[in-house]
Amino acid sequence: DAGITQSPRHKVTETGTPVTLRCHQTENHRYMYWYRQDPGHGLRLIHYSYGVKDTDKGEVSDGYSVSRSKTEDFLLTLESATSSQTSVYFCAIRRGTDTEAFFGQGTRLTVV
Amino acid sequence: AQKITQTQPGMFVQEKEAVTLDCTYDTSDQSYGLFWYKQPSSGEMIFLIYQGSYDEQNATEGRYSLNFQKARKSANLVISASQLGDSAMYFCAIPGKGGYQKVTFGTGTKLQVIP
Numbered sequence: 386d387a388g389i390t391q392s393p394r395h396k397v398t399e400t401g402t403p404v405t406l407r408c409h410q411t412e413n414h415r416y417m418y419w420y421r422q423d424p425g426h427g428l429r430l431i432h433y434s435y436g437v438k439d440t441d442k443g444e445v446s447d448g449y450s451v452s453r454s455k456t457e458d459f460l461l462t463l464e465s466a467t468s469s470q471t472s473v474y475f476c477a478i479r480r481g482t483d484t485e486a487f488f489g490q491g492t493r494l495t496v497v
Numbered sequence: 498a499q500k501i502t503q504t505q506p507g508m509f510v511q512e513k514e515a516v517t518l519d520c521t522y523d524t525s526d527q528s529y530g531l532f533w534y535k536q537p538s539s540g541e542m543i544f545l546i547y548q549g550s551y552d553e554q555n556a557t558e559g560r561y562s563l564n565f566q567k568a569r570k571s572a573n574l575v576i577s578a579s580q581l582g583d584s585a586m587y588f589c590a591i592p593g594k595g596g597y598q599k600v601t602f603g604t605g606t607k608l609q610v611i612p
Contacts, residue, residue: 416598427503427588427604435598443599475542479598483530483549486590486600488542 388412391476391489398496404463406492408476410456416479417459418486419443419451421472428475434459466496499524499591503603510579511611517564518574518606520589529591531572533563536586536605545587548572576608584610 388411398404408417416435420428420443430443432451440451448470450462463470473493477486500523510516522531530549534542548556548563556563564573576583586605593599 418600420602425506425604428590428602430599430601433599441599444601473540477542477600479592479600482592482598483547485532485544485547487544491540 389478389487389489391492395493398466400467400496401465404466406461406474408459408489410478413456414478414480418477419461420475423472468496471496499593499601501589501591501601501603503606505606507607509609509611513578515577516579518587520573520603521571522591526594532590533574534588579610581610
């Protein structure tokens with residue numbers, strides 16, 4: 386199994402509260418990704434990182450921010466959670482080009 | 498920017514039959530690759546197969562093969578001899594170019610294998 390861990394696995398939070406999801410890897414892979422998965426939409430890219438402190442937006446980045454201060458951790462923050470951010474969030478890592486992505490187990494986030 | 502389209506939201510296949518899942522893409526990159534993933538009802542994402550656009554032969558991994566037709570910009574997944582355990586969501590994905598490697602996924606196809 387690829388060494389990738391997401392925490393927490395489940396979270397219920399209230400509208401307007403900040404939430405941080407953590408992705409931790411032990412593989413020293415360069416690329417890290419955050420996706421959200423919703424029925425009918427597949428996996429949509431929120432943000433990704435191509436190195437320490439190097440991040441960029443994906444297609445659904447509004448309302449989310451990320452940080453990567455060291456290779457092994459990629460944090461996704463919802464500054465003020467909304468009900469539309471209720472989703473399953475997946476983190477993924479890749480070693481380099483022409484390599485597959487390995488996924489974490491997912492985090493189920495419910496905003497009430 | 499890359500774009501991936503999976504036009505089959507759901508499909509049925511009889512056990513032991515072969516099935517083709519469609520994936521078309523749009524990219525301006527000269528060199529690119531295409532991934533396929535499986536997501537069973539348990540939720541984990543499982544890598545199945547990858548092929549680069551520069552590979553001459555279609556990729557094969559066990560019962561999975563990739564039917565890559567660059568002129569049509571399609572990269573269909575063929576599953577031979579379907580099994581009940583193949584029932585799952587299937588996603589294709591394309592990575593971006595160069596050092597950024599943004600990976601874009603399609604919306605998925607739900608495959609159900611009928612006994």
